[in-house]
Amino acid sequence: MRIATWNVNSVKQRVARLLPWLDERAPDVVCLQELKLTDDAFHRLLDADLAARGYEAAVHGQSQWNGVAILSRVGLSDVVAGLPGGPGFPDQEARLVSAVCGGITVRSVYVPNGREPDSEHYRYKLEWLEALRALVADGGPQLVCGDVNIAPTDRDVFDPAAYVGQTHVTEPERAALRRLQEAGLRDVVRERWPNERIFSYWDYRAGMFHKDLGMRIDLILASDPIADRVAATWVDRQARKGKGPSDHAPVIVDLDEAPDGDIGPVVPPPSRVAKTSRLPQAKSDPRRQGGNKSD
């Protein structure tokens, strides 16, 4: 089963990139963030094109900002929109949707940005993360995928000095992320590529992508029984190239079938190549791109 997460920075502006990407990568489950439109607008925009590809969608949208969704072609049930008991600003924003896909509880999250350390927005971010931790700790095995707006360590930014005093790298944010992980979630991309330069976001300005000056703030976090099934992980840098990209790239994880065989994909993964991805591979193989070498 292939799971991906992608902050699309307006799904309306990204349709022309999203649909071909679904065809090419054939993910079974996709967590989307920053839809920037309402539920109704999402369904009008995409339902037909998604259905044609076999996807159902759990959408928690919002006008103008935020908005998250889960696309699945391996079943979609038990949909919950929002973060129960979570804080608002002042009202709750559309930053979390959960569903069961292919036998796995999946959450698409868009953690608040925080804007400035010690600001109201920053405190809101920390409160939101604590509410997410409580939700995760309360649940069983699950995947938490999305834009966490935190670079877990200094390895996850192109230059720690460039971010001193800014959000995304402060110790309270990182501590909140660690507490979330201590609730039983593993950062499976970093686990697979412990020493690689891996980014998932590059500022649109100043050629940051071309120079590979980015941050890794989009994570796939998995509970033990799911993390143990990880066969391959990578950041899909191809999706950040070319005309009209999001400023984030998708992060992709392939899971082997569950050991007991009854939590498997309904649609088989496109190939078994993922199984061999720990071996050296040709540079043209996108599965190799867990490390983000410059182009």
Next chain:
DNA sequence: ATGCCTGAAGGGTTCAGA
């Protein structure tokens, strides 16, 4: 230029993003 792009809303510009 402490905002070098991009998107949304709404109005002929401003805010937000990380």
